Each structure stands twice: as C-alpha cells, then as structure tokens.
Amino acid sequence: MESVKMNSNKEGARIGFYVCHCGHNIASVVDCKAVAEYVSKLPGVVVSRDYKYMCSDPGQELIMNDIKEQKLNRIVVASCSPLLHEHTFRNATEKGGLNPYLCQMVNIREHDSWVHSDRAAATLKAKEMARAAIQRVTHHHKLETKKVPIRPSVLVVGGGIAGIHAALTLANAGKQVYLVEREPTIGGHMAKFDKTFPTLDCAACILTPKMSEVGSHPNIKLMTYSEVVKVDGYVGNYTITVKHKPRYIIEEACVGCTECINACIYTTAKFPDEFNEGLGKRKPIYMPFPQATPQIVVIDPQTCIQIKTGKCKKTCLEACLDRKAIDFNQKERFSEIQVGAIVIATGFKTFDAHRIPQYGYGKYPNVFTALEIERMVNASGPTGGHVVMRDGSEPKSIGIVHCVGSRDKKTNHYCSRVCCMYSLKLAHLLKEHSGAEIYNFYIDMRTPGKSYEEFYDKLLNEGVNFIRGRVGEVTDWAFIPEEEGKLIIRVEDTLAGYVRRIPVDMVVLSTGLEHQPDADAVRRMFNMSCGSEGFFLERHPKLAPVNTFTDGILLAGCCQGPKDIPDTVAQAGAAAAEALVLIDKGYIEQEPNTAFVREEDCSGCKSCIPLCPYSAISFDEQKKKANINEALCKGCGTCVASCPSGSIVQNLFEDEEIFSEIEGLLLDNINEKFAQGKTTQEVLAK
C-alpha cells in the first residue's frame, strides 16, 4: 500500500486538544465530537475533548486541569479567530503552568463553519486544520514577551467636538496632548450648528467653553491650520510630522483684536464666508467666527491683493504697527512631535446636494442645504436669524427633504443616522423663526435615542406636516395655476396612498454624512482600514469600537461612521480612555514574533538592512554579521523572506513550524484516501 509518512512528532510531546462548539456557531456545521475523536488518535495527543464554550471559565479550567493531571506540554484549541481568544487560551495555558506560546489556535469558525454549509465537508476541513495545528505545535518552544516603554503623550487629529473632547479628557488626566486641526479654528461642524437636538440648547453655548479650555489648557499644544503629513514608528513610539500652513500671521504676536480686519483695503466684505456656508461674506483677512479658537486672524492668499499681486496699500500692516503680527512672507513649515498613541477624529463632510440634480440644488435659488439653514436660523448668522429666501422675502411654506444622499444605492447606501433628528430640529426652528407651513418628507422616521421620540412627538403636536415618502423631484413646472411660480415637490404620500404635488416657497435638503474626501490618504498614513462606505473601520463593531487594527491608533466621532453629538462625545471619551490604558501601563508587551539572525549562517551580504521598514537591522562590523534589534523589530517577516542564505528566523514562524503545518494539512488526507483503496490518480483527481 502506498503511503506518505506523517511527520513524526518531536520526542515526548503530550498534546491536549480542545474543540469548541461555540454554541451553535460551530457545532451546527461541524461535527465537533467527530473532530475530537479523530484528533484523539493522532500521534502525541493525550487528551482530546469537545466542549460547548471553551472560552468560558469551565472551558479554560479544562485546559488548566488537564495540563496538571495529564502532564500536557502542548495545547491546541480549535474555536474562533485568534483575534478574539488567542489571548484567553494563552492565558489559560500559562495558568496551567506552561509557557503561553506552547498553545496554538485553529480557527474553525470564521474559516470553516461560518463560510460553509456542507456539514461533512466542513467537518473534514476542521479535522485537517486541527491536524495541521497538532503537527505544528510540537515544534513550538518557550518564548518570552518583551516590554517596550510608551511615550506618555497623545496626538489628536481633528478639532471638532470629538477631538476637543478627547483632547480635554487626556489633558485633564495629566497627559501631554497635541491637537492638530486643518482649519484656522477648532470647533468643526458643531460650531456651525444653531441648536442641538433634542434639548434645543444652543450649540455655541455648550461648545465654546470647551473650545477656549482647549486653547488655554497647559497640557494641550494646539496646532491649527496644520495637517499631519507623515507618521513613523509604532504603538508607544510614534514620530509625527506636521505641516503648518501659512496663515500670514505670526500666531504668537496676534491677540485677535481684529483691527487689521477693519483696516483692510476692502471696506466691505466681498468673498463667500466658509463658516456661513457662503450665505455671508468676509474679507481676505478675517476671523472665521467671533469665538474662533485660537483668537488669531487668518489671511486668505486666494483673495488678498498683497499676496496675489504685491500691490496693496497694506492698510492692515499699519493697523498692526504695535504688534507686527502680519507677515506676508510666511511659508509653510514642518515640525516633528513624538507621541505614544493617536486619536483620529477627522470627522465627516456633508453630502454634496448637486449630486442629485432632481432636487434642484444649484438650479433653483430657493433650494438650500440643511447646513445653510443652520447658519440662517442662527442669531449671529448671516441673516441675523431671519429665515429669508435668496431674494430677501419670507417663505410661507417650506419643504424639508430627508435622506438626501442616504439610503440610496446610487449615492450612499447607508443611513446617515442624524438627518431625521436634525430635520425635526430645523422644522421646529424654521417654524419658530418664520411661522411658515412646514412639510417634512421622510422615508422612515428614525428617532432611536434618549428623548428623541419625545422630540418627534413634540413636533407632531406643533403642527408640522409629516409626509411619509421619498421626494421624487423638486421642480418648477406646474400642473395647475396655483402651482405657478412655486417649487413643486413631487412625492407619494405612502401612508395616505396618494401621489401628491406640494407647492412650497423654500426647500431644505437634509444632506447625509460622508467620509472626508481625503479619508483614503489618511487611512494609508495611519495604517487603518476603511469600510465599504469609506469611513474608518473599527477593530470590532461591538467589542472594540474605538480601536483600529493598528495598536495605539484610536477612532472618535464621525470619521468612524455617522453619529450624533452624544455618541460622538461618548466615543471620544472612550478613545481617550483607551489611550490612557496604553499610556498608564507605562510599557507595552510585544508579541515575541521577532526575527533573529543565526550568525553561523549569515554571510554578511547586508541585503536585509535596507529592506527593514523599522530600521531594526544593523551590521556588526567586527563579526561581519547582521544584527536585529529585538526592541525595534515588529515581526513583519520581510527580512526572513529576503535572506539569501536563510539565516534569519522568526519566532512563531520558524520553517519547521510552517512546513509541518502544511504537511499536516495535506499529507494525512492523502493517506486516508490511499487507505480507502484509491489509486494515486483518483487521489490527485480530487
């Protein structure tokens, strides 16, 4: 009979094997009993058990007791992804008295039961994967974790409410925080809002105290009009390069007196004001808004005559003679900071309403976006809180269109989560400010938050019209004379079952939330992942919602997905706490999967040195051998693969371990088929 010999186990291996049912997650597809029985017959296996939940305390105790009673020296657990429970089972192994690295996991959930439905085939796959691990684990040996100190400082990227809250939390805990904001002021989107739902408290009243606290906090180094351009290092030891864009103002010298703005050669403001969504005007030298933090003006090089042509009377310079804060020759500059952890709070961008031409934004003057209305109803906004159309007259009827750029496969498939609530808020404010008849057009009213449903109820009782139906079109052609000159909303009132045409004076588009346009570049820079909708991906949607797949990089706010202010603040606090967990431990334990050089085989060719992304390899001139700094090595394996003499070895990924795993996966299966009397041809034919 033909046969291929299974790689004999190392002398004296006593292996304990445990297969987990994970309730029905695994057991409904994989016959766990059969797997345990099969493994029990493999060479070196002393104990083989199946159990409902291996990760539970009794499950772990099984392992610990068996180690003691059966004198086990290797452990294999077949269950879920190591990402979830490798730590658990290594711990149990250690508690049982063994080195934790003598434990190996087999993922028969994500890699088997969750992706297959054929029970027989899935069971066979589980057996084969278990056999591979049994083969592998005999080659494991004791390893020690290494401890690397962590820098007690944190970088927060983005100065919206998420970044502000995370920075303040960390700073109040006594940590050094660097807050980098791309715009001239912190505050983000929240600073533009008029009121906040559902309590209708003024956004500025609750935000600006926190902004000024950031500005004056001794532990926070605020860098506005700046961007992170480079990230080096790893958890605990990041080196960040920050680009400071020229604001043409010497930040240290400016006190925010705004005399320069008054003195500007433009006597009236002429340019669209970003903070007011273009509804108001500003000068080339401006303060973004009265409570801007820091209180430093900025010059827009696109519109400043001096910067554009060099031919201005420079009246602003005269106004600032005492402080000499204006510097037309300022160039962008770069600085470097060292941090241990990073909180990403880069926020969102609102959906561009032009992308749905049917809604007429940009075509009909009286179609507005929700953010424009936020500014319009604000008492310090461009119209002083008066609701007016572009021609200055007051609307008598207003339609609020929900789900603009949300829940639509042609734009964004997801629900933006906040639009229902902010549309309700705007409906209330618009009614309060203008007395107009308000119509809300919604697909489904989503108010799942504390006191949110009550707010909806309040609006229902305020006499706002609610029409369940997605607006097909906003248009200006009439069916009947009453519609002439109005914007007509074409919609099905799905609850009444009628198609309706509703003429209004003003339309508000409740645009959804999207990832920032440069999210992909930011993702690459910080080594994160993006979900299919473009937001940054958390490590686990339930159990690690603020962590990323890169240790030490944390997420807060809408960069991870659309969310409202309460959720954003909660997440920012969580991200700050996670950063504190890292920092306050003082060190990080690193997986001992580092590479080392077998000096006797190293030819000293130096080819590995430039390849190492962490600059961990140096050359010992005396011995003429490569040398890997264990503290710097991140275990990426690049040098191992590239070494021409095969002299570099990586812990947990040694050749014998990998090859015996592959053999275990393939060979015995072939033997089984031979045992069934199949010919070589049949076996290979699959």
Next chain:
Amino acid sequence: MKYAYYPGCSIQGTGRAYEESLLPVLKELNIDFEELEDWNCCGATAYMSVDEIKSCVLASRNFALAEKFGYAEIMAPCSACYLVLNKAQKYIETSKPVAETVEKALSSANLKMTKKIKVRHPIDILLNDIGLEKIKQHVKRPLKEFKVATYYGCQLVRPYSTFDDQYNPTSMDRILKALGATVVYFPIKTRCCGSSLTGTLPEPGLFCAYIILKEAIKRGANVISTACPLCQFNLDGYHDKIEKKWGNVRIPTLYFTQLMGLAFGISEEELGINRCIIPLNIQSNQTVSA
C-alpha cells in the same frame, strides 16, 4: 465606417417625415449608411407586454442580419427601437437562459450572433462621430428665429444612458445651438409624452402631452424638437382634443433632423415639414451665410 440603418416601423408609417429629413441630413454630412436588408420589428413596448423573450429574439434577428452583412454598428433613429435593441443586448448579456433561447431560435434559421453590434442613435453619431464643428460648416441658414424646447422623451436616455446624461441630457441642445437656434430652459425634457397610452386610454396620454406642450410655451419656445416618431405623433396629432380639455397649447413639434435640414438649406417640402399637423410658422432667416 458604414452604419446599418434600421428605420423601424413607425418611421416608415406615421413618422415618415423623420426619415424624409434624416436621410438628406446624413447625405449632406457624407455619412455612409445602408438600410439593413429585410429588417423586422424590434419588438417594442406593446410587444414586450406579451412576451419579453420573443421581443429579445425579434431584436436579435436584426443583430444577426447586421452581422451577416458585415456591419459593426446599427443606427436606430426611433427612441423605442433604440431602447429595445439596447435592452435585448443587455438581457442576452446578463441572463444565460435568455441567451440560450435566443441562440437556439436564431440557429433554427441559420442565423447567429457572435459579436456585439453597437446600437447608435443618430444624435450620438452626429455629435460624437461627426462633431459640432463639421455640422456648423454646413449651416447655410442659421435658425436665428427658432426658440427650441429640446424634448428628448423617455426612452432615449432611460434606462441606459448610453451617450448622454440621464437626468439632464444636452446632446440635442448642443446640436441645435450649433445650428444657430436658441435653446430654452426646459425642465421636463425627459418626461414621458404618454404616446403609448394615447391610442388606448386617451385622457392620461393626452395629459402627459398637454403638460409638455404647455411648459414649452411657458418657457418661451416657438417650436419643440424631438427625436422620436412616437413623441412627434403624440405632441402633434391631438391638439384638437387637448384644446377641448385644457385649452390652447398649439406649438409645432418637429424632428431635430427637420431643423437641421432647414439650417442646411434643404427645402421644407423635401424635409416633410408639411406633414406636421400643427404647421411651422416661423420664418427662418433667409439670408445665406457663406
């Protein structure tokens, strides 16, 4: 390249002015084309309501004929034909059972479809193969007095936006502007004219037509241009009934090719403009510009 000209049934019946104006315009611009020999009905809207697969098969026979005679592209001036031919291709591409049925049916008559014949609308060809510059060179009588509401109709850009924007098509606008005409803002250029209903359920069909005629007048147009024989028929043929119901909205509806022909200096008779029920009463600029 020689286009296989696929007229479609309508264009040789009630819509014959479309063909009468299209052919001289194509000749004026030296576009090489030949009528597809023994073409059959595309399997349009009404047919599809009975049997979608056979509609695909009907369309496919035309593709197979085009392939047999060595054409690479079919030119279909009727919007409905244009859509159905495109749709049949999509169906055959995406559904294996449909593809198999079509293949078996064609092979029973020794026909086959091995390559994809591209379906083109004359607007597409004029704009993208000939170009506005060349069209401008042939203009002898700029359409200065013409204020045109460009009406694309539904099936030209939906559901497949093959050569123009689905929501706001501009291809016909650009051609007419090149002829010297004024194109008015017309927000319902792709709204259905209701022609598939007018013959059977007059009220809804006519209401659709009424809205289009009324808006065209309101936007300051003195002529509607269309690219579909069914639209032309529906917008032109029922003014007496529309007027009785909703009031006078008389405005002539011409094929865009008739407008092109006028600009190229071809006579009204030759272009079949006298076939319109609502007569064209715009005196175009008679001075011949070199």
Next chain:
Amino acid sequence: MQRCRIFMQELVRTIKYESDRVPGFGNEILKVPGCENLQSCIQCGTCSGMCPLSIYMDFTPRQIIELVRSDFKNEVLKSYTIWLCASCYVCTVECPREVHITDIMYELKQRAIYEGYYPNHFPIPTLAREFFATVYKRGRVTENFLAVKMILKSNWLDMFKSWRLGLNLLSRGRFPMKPENIQNKEELRKILDTVDKVSIDTLGGISHIGNGTKTKTN
C-alpha cells in the same frame, strides 16, 4: 336615502385573509430576469412620485411592488396600474434600491394577458395582442392598421371619435394604404416558433403562440 343605498351597494370587505393571497406569486416574479431586486424595496414611493401616470392609477407603483411580494396576485393582475405604465423607465432610473419596476410591470402585463385577467374590450392588452399577431404575420407593424384593428376589437364606437385625426394624417400622407411586410416571413416565424419549443426547457414552461395568447405547452 339615495346616497345610503349607493353606499350600501358599494360596501365591500377590504380586510385580506391569508386565503386571499396566492402563495409563491411574489417568488415567481422574483425569479424572472430583471425582477431580482424586488425584495430590496423600502416602500419609499420615489417611483410613484416620479411616475407621470401614477396620478391615474388605482394602486401606485409602490403599492404594486408591495402587493406582488406579499402574493396578492388577484389584486395586482386586476389593477389598472400595470396597463397605465407607459414604460418610460423613470421609476427604474430613480429607484434608490435599483428595483427594475418597469420590467416588473412588463412581467405583470404578460401574466395578466396569459391568465385573462383584464376586462373584456379593454384596449391596451388588445393592442398588445394585435401587435404581437401582426409581427408574427408580417414582421413589421403599420400603426394605423393596428390602431383600426384595436379599436374594432375593443370599442368600435371610438372609431368615430378619431375621424379628425385620421383625416389629418391622410391629408398629410401619414396614413399608409397598405401594410408593410418583410420578405423572409417564413424565417421569422421559424425563429419565433423555435422560441416556443426551447423556452419550455429554459424559462419555466410558459409559451406564447403567434396570435398573442399564452398557452402552457407542457
């Protein structure tokens, strides 16, 4: 008194029992090429809002979709909505869930014709069937002949209402005097007949014969 009597006459039960449904109908439609996205519908009503003809419909397109997937076959196939669809595809293009509503409407029309759901003398299916038969016979369609036939078969009195249009067309040379034909009619019929045979295997056993009626051939 009069009002009351009318009211009583018109009173019909509107509750739907499970026995009013035809289980499996929705799934049948779902399997037709082009109708796959039916289940994704979120009942937002964009289709009805954009539809130029929904203003005349008994059920809005959105309701039709819901009725289809809830297996209310009789209600759907008896509705006027499916015949009012002018296939302008605006619903298909606008649908946020990419439901091909126009294709679903086509499928429903086919089933209604096949199962004889439409009222007698109802002109639209009559036109469709005449169209179908003419193509089988001649390979091309000559609209005015078709229209005359359709009117004769549905409501011949309508003929008199259209006299002015006919006259207009006649006087402008838009009323062809003899119907168009293709040369190779035999070839076309052969092709169409073959579909009847093969589609039984590939497309679920429903076939359609040349005069526009569907028959079950298996």
